Amino acid sequence: MTKVYTRPGTIKEAHFHYCPGCGHGIINRLLMEVIEEMGLREKAICVAPAGCGMLVYNYFDIDTLESAHGRGAAVATGIKRVRPDNLVFSYQGDGDLAAIGTAEGFHAANRGESITVIFVNNGVYGMTGGQMAPTTLTDQVTTTTPDGRNPIIAGYPVRICEVFSMLDGTTYLERVTVNKPAAVAKTKKAIKKAFQCQLDGKGFSLVEILSPCPTNWKMGPIESCRWIDDVMTKQFPLGVVKDIK
Amino acid sequence: MRCHVSRSGYRGDENLKKLMSGNAALGEAAVLSGCSCYFGYPITPQNELTEYMAKRMNELGRVFIQSESEIAAINMVLGASVAGARAMTSSSSPGMSLKQEGISYLAADELPAVIVDMVRGGPGMGNISPAQSDYLQATRGGGHGDYKTIVLAPGSVQELTKVVPLAFDLADRYRNPVVILGDGMLGQMMEPVDFDNVQPPKEYPKDYILTGAKGRPSRMIRSLLFDTKEEEEHNWKLVRKYQRMEQNEVRYETFLTDDAEMIVIAYGIGARIAKGAIKRLRQENLKVGMVRPITAWPFPAAVLQEFARTVHEFFVFEMSAGQLIEDVKLALNGRGHIHFYGRPGGIIPTPVELYRIIGRHYYMASRREQS
Known part of the structure; x- marks a missing residue:
């Protein structure tokens, strides 16, 4: 029998702790596939966040640091300035990058730091139990917006790619998702491109990945994947937001 | 004693003492101690240090970033330290409050770093005149959790040239953040100073830093320990380290x-x-x-x-x-x-x-x- 698929050598033999239907597992796997395929295992340094993504160091067989909540881009800046030949990327959620760590992300982008941010947007604070995130959609119900997000009280969902695209330091920004096989393949391509952009010394790159969170969305996994297409992408349109050649 | 006022920084003329502000002298001592990365955010009364480092680090091809906040600066220090560099940041009281989160992480991750606090009046915005009211914040850890930083409190510009290399040495030796506790007067006043005895501290083997997993198993640095037993054992390990510091590093005059x-x-x-x-x-x-x-x-x-x-x-x-x-x-x-x-x-x-x-x-x- 021919083996058609196998675990990338850059993923440790551990069980993912993620909930059924969660997008993190796919994103983790894609990252490690890309790193293996691009031959970057010995160059890569990952900065893990606080939140559901923080345990990536249990899965990634590359050098990894867990940063404080929101500080990933500043920590990655420090690493990259010391080790410009390494591939340095931060893995950050929406609360991490778009709320508590906005300043660090924004200014790393504005300085054109040669780092990559993998931005996982699932519209909620997952690990703490499904509170409103800066990316929570208008009218979306969370544990802290029990009647739905009311923009008059709680503001509007933040579009990080579009905001960062205004900064001269950013070179490649793309929004993708992982809700179906074709989208997964596209996400892998986007990650590859972002890493290549860093290796070429072009500047700051970011891939925003719309990711299902069935547990906190109170939906089934398939329904969650549909909801991304039907609702989430209306606020967060997919595609390349910025790509400087 | 012959002195001359140096606007452009110390240039190694051993026959002359230089008249320098504490902030600038601290910067030069850090440079001579092999500080390869400096990250800072403007705040009075320590701005001369940030400005000195902006000039000198660029001259030497070392890393200088004016960060977007004190929080970012301490996290850049953490990143640089993780990558194996000798890193420093500086601030004054209100900014030190912002750095406490990062200092707690440095201590938990057992990472070396030197942090300068040129203390000013507080609480709140306070004012920019000298004070010593950050003493408890500095000596009790300052951030969350059971941790300690070594706190060096120099009393003259010349003494800064002793304390700065010592700070970098202790940080590396114990893999722990070290705080230099000055004040607005020490930072601002100009005194004759020489750097004749400033030597870069020895290099300690750094088998924990992140360089990319080349020819070795991958490494992880973290302070999250879900397992309660593991968390307590990590804390006891830190406590034992602090006890060694208490035994070996007391200094006084x-x-x-x-x-x-x-x-x-x-x-x-x-x-x-x-x-x-x-x-x-x-x-x-x-x-x-x-x-x-x-x-x-x-x-x-x-x-x-x-x-x-x-x-x-x-x-x-x-x-x-x-x-x-x-x-x-x-x-x-x-x-x-x-x-x-x-x-x-x-x-x-x-x-x-x-x-x-x-x-x-x-x-x-x-x-x-x-x-």
Whole structure:
């Protein structure tokens, strides 16, 4: 029998702790596939966040640091300035990058730091139990917006790619998702491109990945994947937001 | 002594002492100590240090970033330290409050770093004049969790040239953040200084840093320990490290203590003021001496306990409302009489003022002895 698929050598033999239907597992796997395929295992340094993504160091067989909540881009800046030949990327959620760590992300982008941010947007604070995130959609119900997000009280969902695209330091920004096989393949391509952009010394790159969170969305996994297409992408349109050649 | 004013920084002319501000001298000492990364955010009264580093680090092709906040600066330090660099940041009181989160992570991750606090008046915005009111924040860890930082408290611009290489050495030796606790006066005042004895500290093997997993298993650095047993064991490991620091790293200076009947305890610029007062008191044959902690943490408790066998009167002077006195009380543990003069952020006390107050307490104490 021919083996058609196998675990990338850059993923440790551990069980993912993620909930059924969660997008993190796919994103983790894609990252490690890309790193293996691009031959970057010995160059890569990952900065893990606080939140559901923080345990990536249990899965990634590359050098990894867990940063404080929101500080990933500043920590990655420090690493990259010391080790410009390494591939340095931060893995950050929406609360991490778009709320508590906005300043660090924004200014790393504005300085054109040669780092990559993998931005996982699932519209909620997952690990703490499904509170409103800066990316929570208008009218979306969370544990802290029990009647739905009311923009008059709680503001509007933040579009990080579009905001960062205004900064001269950013070179490649793309929004993708992982809700179906074709989208997964596209996400892998986007990650590859972002890493290549860093290796070429072009500047700051970011891939925003719309990711299902069935547990906190109170939906089934398939329904969650549909909801991304039907609702989430209306606020967060997919595609390349910025790509400087 | 010949001096010249240096606007462009120290240039290694060994025949001349340079007249430099504490902030600039600290920067040069850091450069000579092999500091390869500096990250800072503007705040008075430490701006001369950030500006000095902007110029010198760029000249030397080392890393300088003016960060978007003190929070970002300390996290850039953490990143640089993780990558194996000798990294430093500096700030003043309000900015130090913002750095505490990062310092807690540095301690938890066991990463070396040097952090300078040129203390100013607080709380809140306070003002930009010198104060010592960050003492408890610096010596008790300052952020969340059970941790300690070594706290070095120099009292002159020349002493900065000793303390800075020592700070980098201790940070690497213990893999722990080290705080240099100065104040607005130390940072701003200009004094003659030479750098003849500043040597980069030795390089310690760094088998923990992240360089990319080339020819070795991958590494992870983290402070999240979900397993309760693992978390407690990690904390005990840190505690044992802090105990080693307490045993090995206490530093202090004594001044006219041989025949002293009253011992003043003061540190940093406060000790400088106290020295002026004590010299005047000695002219009137009042037997007053001083113990000056150079490490505010670990505190020289044992030396005070030793003095307490023969000396009964202790006088705590600090430019804060009652912080240093806590350590003196803990050290003396009920022995001796503790006199106190502290002034919180605001007006800087003068040696004459302190001379009068110590003198009054000295006479009160001797009358009490007689009765």
